[in-house]
Amino acid sequence: MGYELIDHTGDLGLKIRSVDLKSLFCEAATALFDVISDLDLIEVREEREISVVGMDNEELLVAWLNELLYLHEVERLLFRDFKIIEIGEGKLKGTAGGEALREEYHIIKTAIKAVTYHQLEVRKENDGWSGRIIFDI
Template sequence: MTSRQISVEGHDPVSLLIAWLNELIFLFDTEYLLFRHFEIEAITETQVKGRAGGEPYDAQRHDLSSAIKAVTWHEASIMHTDEGYRARIIFDL
């Protein structure tokens, strides 16, 4: 398994989530890494530090018929619920 340390900042929880997701897209675009395990080490309203684990992209094993190009701000939201948090994010494909 391959892992990367990720640290991002934002001015509120929504911008923080978008920054985290954009970092994952950047790592795929530059290093062809796909992540599926995440460990948050520290989180505040404006900063998150953690580790993402996964593997290199393999065309024979991974079907990427439509890759994510970007995270959009359109209707992005985070809501606190009784079970935890619920986020709404729309991606450009």
């Protein structure tokens, strides 16, 4: 379980694997902030509730990650702790725990500008779930 990076000329992608759909979404979010910053330096000081909608699991994954990215960009939050409370019927509810960026302490490794729909995939495998997602950087 976990994730690997897909190296691409213009962009950066992730392949994620997990035991179930909920943890796949958590893995994807963890990977997102692992790419953006150093997870070890992020403390959980506040929590945000997140609700998004989407036509299918793929769109929900993009919406979930884009919502986290939005909070990162506008409120300068870094997250490391994720929970999916419910997922299904075109809705996702979850929480993200983390803290506001401290300029002198945290590092920003990669600026991710958007989570895209390109080659997007969320799939049930024999032994769990897999996902593929590409970021615009």
